[in-house]
Amino acid sequence: MKLLGAALTIITTILAARGAQAAFSFTVSATHDGVAISASQVRLSPLPPGTQYGRHHRASTSLSGSRKPKTKKANKMRRANPAVQSANWCGSVAHPPSTDKIKNMHGWFQHPSCSARPGVASYPQAAAAWVGIDGDSWTSALFQSGTVCKIDNSTGVVRNEAWWQWYPSGAYTISSMPVAAGDWFEVTLNTTSATAGTVTLRNLSQGYAYSMSVGGGAALGRVDADWVVERPYYGGALAGFARFSDVWFEEAYATLVSGASLGILGANQLQIAGACSSAEFDDSEMEAWST
Ligand SMILES: *[C@@H]1O[C@H](CO)[C@@H](O)[C@H](O)[C@H]1NC(C)=O
Ligand SMILES: *[C@@H]1O[C@H](CO)[C@@H](O)[C@H](O)[C@H]1NC(C)=O
Ligand SMILES: *[C@@H]1O[C@H](CO)[C@@H](O)[C@H](O)[C@H]1NC(C)=O
Numbered sequence: 530m531k532l533l534g535a536a537l538t539i540i541t542t543i544l545a546a547r548g549a550q551a552a553f554s555f556t557v558s559a560t561h562d563g564v565a566i567s568a569s570q571v572r573l574s575p576l577p578p579g580t581q582y583g584r585h586h587r588a589s590t591s592l593s594g595s596r597k598p599k600t601k602k603a604n605k606m607r608r609a610n611p612a613v614q615s616a617n618w619c620g621s622v623a624h625p626p627s628t629d630k631i632k633n634m635h636g637w638f639q640h641p642s643c644s645a646r647p648g649v650a651s652y653p654q655a656a657a658a659w660v661g662i663d664g665d666s667w668t669s670a671l672f673q674s675g676t677v678c679k680i681d682n683s684t685g686v687v688r689n690e691a692w693w694q695w696y697p698s699g700a701y702t703i704s705s706m707p708v709a710a711g712d713w714f715e716v717t718l719n720t721t722s723a724t725a726g727t728v729t730l731r732n733l734s735q736g737y738a739y740s741m742s743v744g745g746g747a748a749l750g751r752v753d754a755d756w757v758v759e760r761p762y763y764g765g766a767l768a769g770f771a772r773f774s775d776v777w778f779e780e781a782y783a784t785l786v787s788g789a790s791l792g793i794l795g796a797n798q799l800q801i802a803g804a805c806s807s808a809e810f811d812d813s814e815m816e817a818w819s820t
Contacts, residue, residue: 652682
């Protein structure tokens, strides 16, 4: 698919604490069935301060019992990844060998349907599915894109949105990309250096593709490959974690600088106590589900 669409340039300036630093900037190109969407119809909205997709925070609670995958698949080999208890991420985080780095990331998933979690008083409730690089063992940067469902507390209305973020710069909602439960999204991240790269989010069913080329991002370590369903932050606090229909990540792999491939075999398998669990199958498939 061609991505030579009309380009929209948005530049924001980061005030470097000291010394010269390239400003954070990005360009957007968007297509529908391979035809460029005009810049005037491409809308990206920055999320308000304190509202973001955060880096990973481990939970101190210890794990009890063995994890059982929710789904049994006759033709799939269940793996035995080490389980890690998390406060906000659920899914797989894989690390390349210390002599190598992540260059590209890939994965697709179906945007889930969401419902309010009973007994949770904090609102809005939300769940975000995404693919990204870093933010786990590498805490100072995270390049990611995916979708989110958000349940408004006064109306109960579920809003589904596409978004991307180069943490700690703020997240952008891709307001002009409609998202519905059951839509298939493919995420591709290509890095060209520690501070530059392109993220492409495609709706496979309808042929929409949004591609953001970013420069001047906080330096990535390119050491964490993430396929995650997240409990995001709203107004500086963790949102209530909405219940969501099972999310399957497919063709989950990273390509390393050496050319080697990194899958989810041996990844840390993250779960959130009382809210979400996850299990891996073969080297490229992973299921995350509400508990
Ligand atoms: C909705 O949530 C906001 C922020 O948490 C809160 O200020 C407001 O009172 C809530 N409204 C209702 C109807 O619960
Ligand atoms: C994505 O595909 C689904 C069908 O699976 C469609 O209903 C939806 O409108 C599409 N979204 C966009 C942004 O085209
Ligand atoms: C970007 O990453 C994807 C997924 O790994 C890969 O198929 C594609 O060739 C990469 N594109 C470039 C320009 O490197």
